[in-house]
Amino acid sequence: MITILAVNQVEVFYHKVIQVLKGVTLKVNDGQVVALLGANGAGKTTTLKAISGLLRAEAGEVTEGNVVFRDRRIDRDLPHAIARQGIIQVLEGRRVFQHLTVEENMRVGFLGLGGEEEAGRILQMIYDFFPRLSPLKDRVSGFLSGGEQQMMVIGRALMSNPKIMLLDEPSLGLAPLLIDKIFEIVHRINQEQKTAILLVEQNALAALEIAHYCYVMEDGRIVMDGLAEKLQHNEDIKEFYLGLNSVGTRKSYREVKHYKRRKRWLS
Amino acid sequence: MSSPAERKMMVEDLALSFGSVQALSGICFTVYDNEILALIGPNGAGKTSVLNCISGFYRPKGGRILFKGKDISRLSTTKRAQLGISRTFQNIELYTGLTALDNLMASRHIYIRYGPVAGSLFLGKARREEVKNRAEVEEIIDLLELAEVRHKVVESLPYGVRKRVDLGRALALDPQILLLDEPMAGMNVEEKEDMARFILDVQELKKIPIIIVEHDMGVVMDISQRVVVLDFGTKIAEGAPEDIKHDRKVIRAYLGKQAKPDREENEPVSA
Amino acid sequence: MWRPCGTFDDTYEKDVTIMRTAAQWAVTIAGLVLLGLLPFLLGGGLITTLNLIGVSVVSIMGLHILTGLTGQISLGHGAFMGVGAYAMMMLMNLTGFSFWLAMPLAVLTSGLVGLFFGLPSLRIKGFYLAMATLAAQFIIPWTIINVRPDLTGGTSTLTVDAPNLFGFAFSSQQRIFYLVMAFAVISVILARNLQRSKVGRAFVAIRDNDLAAEIMGVEIFRYKLLAFFICSLYSGLGGCLLAVWMGAVNVDSFLLHESIWYLGMIIVGGLGSVPGAVFGVVFIRFLEIVSQSIGPPIAGFFPDAIGAAVKSGISPFIFGLVILLFLAYEPRGLAHRWEIFKHFYRRWPFSH
């Protein structure tokens, strides 16, 4: 297995003050689906943005560590340059260009490599993946349903023939049946296109079903990792999501208070 | 569990939509006096929308909100603030150009009584009112340990401190009910512990109900007396933290539909 | 905060006081005395410019409150000054009111007109509001020129009699200096006080986060209108003083160009700061004069054939260039630089 993407000890600050990532290390092998799980605010999205270069747009920067894609360091590149190398991030929350039609949305994702012919070929492929989009291609995308938008967004990412796709919470706010459908397609893309996928999800079990490997993040750090099959049956995962931290035991927030007070008096 | 007299706020059949998207429907819950009620649910479940409806920022499509027995659903946000409904914000919506002290003082707005002329002269009455309200605010500064940053412009403060100023500003309104929107988001364990302590202190001192929206289950389980769980804009569970932890619907909402407890049930899944 | 190291407050009463030490009082009084002596020390040209700066300071306090504090962009400031100036001139000419009676009435008129044009702020903000004030900037001069040219003089210049205080006529620039500076100092003090009062906090709350302000009990629309009203009071007063300064009114002095540069002054000075607004006025007004007077010498370096051409355009060119460079290197305005200076001064000679 070849590692195509490696994130090494990356630290990220926003506005030079707020530290969000505190040394994140992970890797994605060619053709793998890797799931990145964790609670809200753990730094999952920031990790993806550190890879895709979008951090800069919001005054964030990688201060330590590096990101290596196919043996080339990319953490100093601009977002569009990174996209051109084959790393496409699918942003959280079904972000669509509302006033563009479905097909235009897709075409924005096409980077012009291979010309019009290639664009037509990929478009056809996408409509094969998502037959539901085909009749909607001239519809303004703002009027699509949530599921259709999510399909379109994934389709748009495929337009650039990505080597690796960074998927940020594709199931967010979708009905369960649709979530199933989306994951099935993500699985198919991985199987048929051999596209590696780094998947950030809250829907842990669904993600683990299609993932090969899994990382769990908390507070800007990776706190657990392992093969997906193993983690799938791990009770810790469930507990993690319900708030009982798997790393050691800790005091209740109610008791912390008294301890803190005392500490202050002593110091 | 409680007698009707202790009911501070009742949310009845709340419904909200953005265009054709149904954001909330049929939300009902009651907030009892002097309790911490946690509002949880996965991303996009509608928790913040509920807070926005209570504080008057969104106009619900249906249902009512009763506060101390009075229907407030038609009142303006400002009126609601005057009734003592105060809140913090998910993304810290502070007045970035003011100092921490002035942010808190700005919340005393409805209690400070003088006009622009007195303000321009800044003599006598204006000065007395300022000093009087300053004393109130200083209590909060003391409570939240903000003394050191009192005269700092909040823009320059670290994230955790700004979260605290946000809480302080909500308190300076002298609330009858406090709504906290993800007070712990983006904090490390130590900061979370601090914040939890502040929230508990506030409740102990002010004896007011608090609604808290929070993702960190550890915090929710530890500090709240009751939990309301939302998913897809509807309420799916309500109860004590211990019960919620073992509720199948809740586990399913958080872990996804393939969670094992569900398989045994063979419940049909609706689209 | 002006105080040096080692001065602490033990009551909140003291904490709201601006003047804390005897030294501060001494410096302030010395400054005022020096200001009073200026007409005897400086030439007429410089005094005239200082007077214009004083007039602009009065006027800019309004824009400081409206745009700097409340965040409502106004492109109609010049027109509101015009309302004040014309109202005063007409009251003086038609009813024979003295300056001291006509001026307050004119200021009030300006305030009410400003209030009217502030009404759209109920529903709009940002550029759309800026455009509503731009409409004011066109409609007001149009009204002055066209509606009753027999009273306003239309586009002609009408003279304004010099104000008279107990027999002391403010008839020369040296004398006008005292009138203008008195108003400027009072305006600055009032504006500074307003900023630190309840009202000022509400204004900034609206600017920084109107949604949060509303939820925290600030009646947004009322305060936006109040900001428009106060702004127009100051600009009306500025207009009256400008009329006294010129000894005349002409609608040319209240056109879009003026409004834009008033906005420029508070941006260059640094939004939301009274000293910044004052520095902005001084900076722009001097830059105006300086770019005018160094233009010809610079053109002198060029050969005759293009020298004349260079001479005609060098002043605006320098003016624009200096502002652009200023924005690129000091985007936070002169107030920021002033803060750094004060910081340095307070700790001098110990650097931390």
Place this chain on the structure above:
Amino acid sequence: MMSAAGRSIGRIAGYALLVFLVLALVGPSPSMADKPKSLAVAIIGDLTGPYASVVGPMAPGCEDAVKYVNEKLGGIDGVKMELLVKDNTGKAALGIQQYEELINMKPKPLFFGVPHTPTAEALREKVLRDEAIGFFPSSIDDLYPQGNTYGFYALYAGMTATAVRWVKDNWKEERNPRIAIITWDQAYGRAPLIPEFFDYCKKIGVDIVAQELFGVRDVDLTTHLTRIKAQKPDWLLTNCTGSGPVAIMRAAKELGMKTKLLNTVGGGWGTMRLDPALFEGCVSVLHNISYDNETHPGVKLVKQYLKENNRSIKEQTNFYIIGWQYILMIHKVVQSAAAKVGWDKLDTAAIKAELNTLTNWEPLDGIVKVTYTEKKRSSPWLVVYKIEGGKLVPAGGLGGEGKFVEAPDMTPENFR
């Protein structure tokens, strides 16, 4: 992106520049002897603003005339003239600042040429207060209630009255000629629109059929002309200049109108050069001899100066000649006043006495003709020109081909 060091150097340089600029403001001022070394003469006017194409050439005119006086005439009785030029870019406020700066110089300049109407109006009482003399090209009636202001030429109402009289003089038909007024909506443009002028038109039998006003910066007059066209006028009459006459004639042409324009000072060379074909057949009432009068010695002289000093064709306008007129007039009155009272007693009163008795004075072989009296401080002498083949040629009628004629007295009732 600049490095941090580069940035701070840039910043320091910026502040240094600013300090330098402020220092540059405070310059040394000369002292005065019995017979002064030089006589300061000032112009404050719109040299680069909206009126620049009109009044701008006055500055070079003055410069060249000062050169002529100092080099060819040996100054005023040996005293050199010194010109102080201030460009107020069309802003009265700036003009006031510049005036106060000049008037506080030692010795203070006695003469102020102010080719910008709002500034001139704002200054009319200040020059009286400061005992200076103002020369204002804006010959507007209400500039002259006080005693220290002079116009370079006739009242504008007098000029338009002359134009109207010329029309009537050359009128062949039974009915009265129909004239439509379209002019600038500011003091200068509106200046002819006074009761005296309308009474005069009625008296000589000319019908004013339309009256439209437009803004100085307004260059699109299609709407105005459409309204005028509906009234079927025989002539258009305006008192505007710069781009104004061009805008009028463009709009008329766009609407397919054949009506020609009567103009005053704006009908001179400066305006016509923008589009000579447009003005073919139009009539201009000027106060100076046309540049197209190639044989006139005065015209030859100024043209020679224009050429020698590399002046562009755009500066060959009547305001260039006004510059000459201004300087030569000062030369004349100061010289005779100094001869009478002596340089040490030379004051405003003495100079005014000379100005007020200036009669039929024709400098440079009569390139202009000036008469002032105590009550009428605007000179009434005008020439009527017609534009033919892109040149200003003397128009027939009014008793004289290319000769000065006296304008009807249009002094308003209250100033007589």
Place this chain on the structure above:
Amino acid sequence: MLSLLPQFVVTGLLIGSVYALIAVSIVLVFKATRIFNFAVGELLALGGYFCFSFVVWWHFPLWLALLGALMMAVVTGFLVERLVLRPLLSQSLLTIIMATLALGVLLRGLMLMIWTGYDVAFPKNLLPGRTVLVGDVAMSHELLWAGAIAVTSFAALAFFFMKTNTGLRMRAVSEDHELSMACGVNITVVFAVTWVLAVILGTLAGFLMGYRLSLAPSYTPLLALKAFPAVIFGGLESITGALVGGLVVGLIEAVVGGLIDPNLGEISAYVLLLIVLFIRPEGLFGLKRIERI
């Protein structure tokens, strides 16, 4: 006067088409970068002057002169974006507005230096044709050309946006900067292209108005003031809106000015603007945004 209405309508619409060019120039920049370009007037005057120089100074044939002026527009647009606006990209909105104002003053100085403050005019009959009379309605060839060139420009612009990849990317960027970057769009290139296009439209407007009337640094830039109400009518974010807004402003100015009083015509657009702002604050074609906290 009512019989003149057809004339006013026709003239108003034709002149309005030039206002529309300027309005679209403003909207293009605003959509892509959120900057309200107050220097648009000076940029269009500059464009007019470039045309003038090519035609009158160097005697280029018109098509070549126009081409040359458009090339200069490309250079200007690029320089403005690169030297003035990009360094200020992260600054506050008011700072950037101020920068466009200062840029305007600087450009005016530059124009005064190169072309002086005197008016200049194009030779007449540069464009073929003469005044056409349809019944009582007169249409000058200048105005007809203005209308024709404006319409062609809009068609070209529509083609560019709907059919080319760059156009598509510009539309994408104007909706969502971050998302566009995530899709691999180089937004700095898009910003530069936007400014270039905006200056090109300004240059066309400057040429048309300059040819119809004349050029001077003092009044040509003021044409932009006609476009401001047009932009707000249409809503700051709609190109169609700007187009319609421009026509409406031209129309209302001519009709109100013609039937009531030309002076009233001058400000009628602003009066209407105030009314529109009261009734429909987001403009006729603007988007209503849902605000969230």
